Amino acid sequence: MNIKSNIVAILGTGVWGSALGAIAKSNSHDIRFWSHRGTDSLESIVKDAVIVLSAVSMKGVMATIAKLKKLNLSSDKIIVTATKGLDPETTRTPSQIWQAAFPDNPVVVLSGPNLSKEIARGLPAATVVASNDLAAAEKVQDIFASDTFRVYVNQDPIGTELGGTLKNVIAIASGVCDGMNLGTNAKAALLTRALPEMIRIGTHLGASGETFFGLSGLGDLIATCDSPLSRNYQVGYGLAQDKTLEQILAELEGTAEGVNTTNVLIKIADMETIAVPIARQVHRLLRGKITPVEAIQALMERDLKPEFCDIEFEITNE
Ligand SMILES: NC(=O)C1=CN([C@@H]2O[C@H](COP(=O)(O)OP(=O)(O)OC[C@H]3O[C@@H](n4cnc5c(N)ncnc54)[C@H](OP(=O)(O)O)[C@@H]3O)[C@@H](O)[C@H]2O)C=CC1
Numbered sequence: 001m002n003i004k005s006n007i008v009a010i011l012g013t014g015v016w017g018s019a020l021g022a023i024a025k026s027n028s029h030d031i032r033f034w035s036h037r038g039t040d041s042l043e044s045i046v047k048d049a050v051i052v053l054s055a056v057s058m059k060g061v062m063a064t065i066a067k068l069k070k071l072n073l074s075s076d077k078i079i080v081t082a083t084k085g086l087d088p089e090t091t092r093t094p095s096q097i098w099q100a101a102f103p104d105n106p107v108v109v110l111s112g113p114n115l116s117k118e119i120a121r122g123l124p125a126a127t128v129v130a131s132n133d134l135a136a137a138e139k140v141q142d143i144f145a146s147d148t149f150r151v152y153v154n155q156d157p158i159g160t161e162l163g164g165t166l167k168n169v170i171a172i173a174s175g176v177c178d179g180m181n182l183g184t185n186a187k188a189a190l191l192t193r194a195l196p197e198m199i200r201i202g203t204h205l206g207a208s209g210e211t212f213f214g215l216s217g218l219g220d221l222i223a224t225c226d227s228p229l230s231r232n233y234q235v236g237y238g239l240a241q242d243k244t245l246e247q248i249l250a251e252l253e254g255t256a257e258g259v260n261t262t263n264v265l266i267k268i269a270d271m272e273t274i275a276v277p278i279a280r281q282v283h284r285l286l287r288g289k290i291t292p293v294e295a296i297q298a299l300m301e302r303d304l305k306p307e308f309c310d311i312e313f314e315i316t317n318e
């Protein structure tokens with residue numbers, strides 16, 4: 001590993017890539033940003049970098065990988081993925097896609113309750129870097145840990161990634177909840193019931209269930225579902241104001257990954273017969289099949305059951 005290099009390449013100059021770049025820069029790293037709209041060659045950006053961090057939105061992951069593949073990326077570079085999405089075609093996570101494209105490089109997931117606008121203001125926050133390669137995760141921890149950004153390590157990259165990805169669907173539901181003024185009890189019920197839903201999908205995809213109780217699962221659920229800064233929350237809030245999805249997305253600053261993730265999540269749930277009642281209502285709502293009031297009704301009128309019944313196999317018909 002090229003441990004002497006101080007260069008961090010950041011792919012994607014959206015709000016998250018920019019905030020992460022600023023943190024590494026404050027730790028005296030030499031930051032090189034790449035944007036698919038810029039003029040700097042990708043080759044010159046990644047050439048001497050010790051890590052290559054991708055903060056492009058899900059729709060840009062495949063295209064970015066295709067460009068990097070042409071460059072013969074040396075296997076000592078650590079690839080870090082900060083994208084919170086799922087591939088609509090294959091249902092794979094970004095880290096799975098990166099690892100398949102670069103099987104010899106260590107791949108690290110960075111995910112946590114990290115609303116970028118708060119981080120850009122220097123407010124205290126914590127995150128997780130996760131990899132099967134512990135040394136690589138610890139290197140990334142060193143690069144990003146600061147007085148205001150506390151970085152934890154774990155060895156469940158898929159669970160860490162899915163926590164941040166799946167909570168976006170619930171953040172949409174949470175925006176609906178607040179947009180309809182349903183109150184704090186409803187919000188608490190929503191978030192608490194969302195967690196087993198996320199765990200059912202996550203463990204099916206190879207995650208460890210306990211990871212969802214950490215920063216990247218429960219932590220990000222709390223942050224995103226309770227903050228108007230979250231774009232996914234804003235989508236839900238807009239739906240509760242009877243705006244159309246097209247209208248909301250046209251007004252939105254940046255990416256709300258939860259819209260695409262909801263579709264992929266439902267695809268997985270249907271293929272694998274996994275019960276995801278909250279996500280299913282979000283899916284219907286996003287497609288304009290039901291109103292917010294009908295979505296709440298559908299959730300409240302479900303069959304009564306024990307609180308801890310682990311895995312439920314029924315799927316509500318469309
Ligand atoms: N913002 C936040 O608080 C956090 C965001 N994340 C995740 O990080 C990812 C990025 O989020 P964020 O920065 O907020 O989103 P933005 O919408 O601000 O930025 C997305 C970035 O991806 C780039 N991009 C889009 N399409 C392509 C493409 N085809 N090829 C290459 N690059 C492309 C965009 O470039 P351009 O705009 O020039 O097209 C832009 O730089 C998302 O997955 C998000 O869920 C994770 C944690 C926190």
Ligand SMILES: O=C(CO)COP(=O)(O)O
Pocket residue numbers: 084112113114115116164168171220223224229230231232233255256257
């Ligand atoms: O993932 C995030 C915070 O951890 C950002 O959430 P949004 O993408 O909904 O803004």
